[in-house]
Amino acid sequence: MNVLNFIEKWTNVFEDTDISTLTPETAFRDIEEWDSLTALSLIAMVDEEYSVKLTGEDIKSSVTLNDIFEIIKNKK
Amino acid sequence: MATFSIKNIAIKGISGCVPKKKSLNRDLTLMSIEEIEKFIDATGVEERRVVDENSCTSDLCFYAAEKLISDLKWDKEEIEILVFVSQTADYILPVTSAILQDRLGLSKECIAFDVPLGCSGYVYGISIISSMMNATGLKKGLLLAGDTISKIVSNNDKSTLPLFGDAGSATAFEYDINADKMYFELGTDGGGKDTIIVKDGGSRNKTNENSFEYIEYEKGIKRNSCQLVLEGMDVFSFGISQAPKSINTLLEKFELEKDTIDFFVFHQANLMMNKMIVKKLKLPNEKVPYSLKNFGNTSSATIPITIVSELKEKVLNKEANILMCGFGVGLSWGSMLINKCKMESLNLIEI
Numbered sequence: 001m002n003v004l005n006f007i008e009k010w011t012n013v014f015e016d017t018d019i020s021t022l023t024p025e026t027a028f029r030d031i032e033e034w035d036s037l038t039a040l041s042l043i044a045m046v047d048e049e050y051s052v053k054l055t056g057e058d059i060k061s062s063v064t065l066n067d068i069f070e071i072i073k074n075k076k
Numbered sequence: 077m078a079t080f081s082i083k084n085i086a087i088k089g090i091s092g093c094v095p096k097k098k099s100l101n102r103d104l105t106l107m108s109i110e111e112i113e114k115f116i117d118a119t120g121v122e123e124r125r126v127v128d129e130n131s132c133t134s135d136l137c138f139y140a141a142e143k144l145i146s147d148l149k150w151d152k153e154e155i156e157i158l159v160f161v162s163q164t165a166d167y168i169l170p171v172t173s174a175i176l177q178d179r180l181g182l183s184k185e186c187i188a189f190d191v192p193l194g195c196s197g198y199v200y201g202i203s204i205i206s207s208m209m210n211a212t213g214l215k216k217g218l219l220l221a222g223d224t225i226s227k228i229v230s231n232n233d234k235s236t237l238p239l240f241g242d243a244g245s246a247t248a249f250e251y252d253i254n255a256d257k258m259y260f261e262l263g264t265d266g267g268g269k270d271t272i273i274v275k276d277g278g279s280r281n282k283t284n285e286n287s288f289e290y291i292e293y294e295k296g297i298k299r300n301s302c303q304l305v306l307e308g309m310d311v312f313s314f315g316i317s318q319a320p321k322s323i324n325t326l327l328e329k330f331e332l333e334k335d336t337i338d339f340f341v342f343h344q345a346n347l348m349m350n351k352m353i354v355k356k357l358k359l360p361n362e363k364v365p366y367s368l369k370n371f372g373n374t375s376s377a378t379i380p381i382t383i384v385s386e387l388k389e390k391v392l393n394k395e396a397n398i399l400m401c402g403f404g405v406g407l408s409w410g411s412m413l414i415n416k417c418k419m420e421s422l423n424l425i426e427i
Binding site for chain 2: 035036037039040041043044047048053054055056057059
């Protein structure tokens with residue numbers, strides 16, 4: 001798995017955001033569409049694509065897309 | 077792993093009871109119009125029923141039970157066990173089941189006790205009452221399950237208020253040697269106790285002068301320590317992994333064929349979570365009913381409310397194979413399958 005593939009999968013998380021603007025360093029909380037419900041879509045996407053269970057704490061402690069990616073890698 | 081089967085017990089009917097008063101999520105001022113629409117899209121909940129100040133869960137269950145007993149033309153003297161599943165009991169003690177035994181005019185020889193489970197409570201309740209009846213030969217039993225979560229949510233908490241509705245239910249059980257076996261898979265993960273919790277008011281943290289202090293955890297989430305905490309992300313993560321796992325375990329253990337099951341009735345947690353579970357299990361949509369839109373998440377009453385509100389025409393007086401699955405507070409979960417279940421009474425009443 002690599003981080004660029006991971007970013008592509010965020011099309012399942014966001015509806016209105018242009019995925020091509022995202023980079024590993026993007027702070028997901030700064031994206032206008034981000035809220036507690038998009039967080040659920042992120043958990044669903046990670047469960048589906050990586051069979052990894054993200055917790056609320058995992059998301060709260062992360063800032064960038066790469067932080068989430070690292071958590072998934074460590075849980076794999 | 078707690079997988080087991082119970083024989084000789086038939087489910088004869090179910091009654092649901094909800095308060096007349098509707099609370100519409102689109103009327104809430106707690107969130108912006110955009111936020112409300114997004115919330116409705118994700119959770120599926122448009123309106124909920126809410127009890128008035130003077131009513132509580134036992135009232136809803138009482139009327140549900142009266143309706144069911146009269147529909148089935150049961151003699152109250154014959155009811156030998158009553159189990160009340162709820163997290164919103166009348167008092168800290170005594171048990172609400174005792175109050176209901178007396179109020180319903182049941183025999184003093186009736187066994188009555190409470191089971192304080194929530195989302196998994198209906199399936200747990202069925203396993204408890206059925207196994208006791210099978211072990212003892214008791215002939216008739218009543219399972220009363222429901223909650224009035226409106227009593228314990230903060231009106232300023234957007235993570236709980238728009239999601240939960242109030243409802244009660246009654247389910248009738250009969251000892252019947254011709255009944256098909258029921259199959260169960262039950263489990264617990266208390267490591268997740270903090271994901272859905274009311275922190276103060278029990279013996280661990282007795283109600284104190286700080287219990288009623290309102291704290292704003294984030295914008296739109298303000299509550300005190302006697303009110304319900306719901307860590308949505310953790311519950312979501314738990315539900316989408318545990319519910320499919322529980323059902324798959326049940327099917328594998330007893331070599332049950334998914335295709336022979338007519339309906340899959342899930343605890344109505346929220347639409348997004350339920351859809352994800354259904355997708356993972358690859359279930360056909362027409363076999364999965366929802367009652368979230370009109371009633372919200374009614375805790376241990378979601379499964380019976382969904383059956384009486386969405387499946388009545390399809391299963392009343394007909395043999396049906398029904399799988400039920402509840403998951404949540406505890407954390408706790410339970411799945412069960414009842415084959416050739418022929419219910420003679422299915423009703424939803426309002427008070």
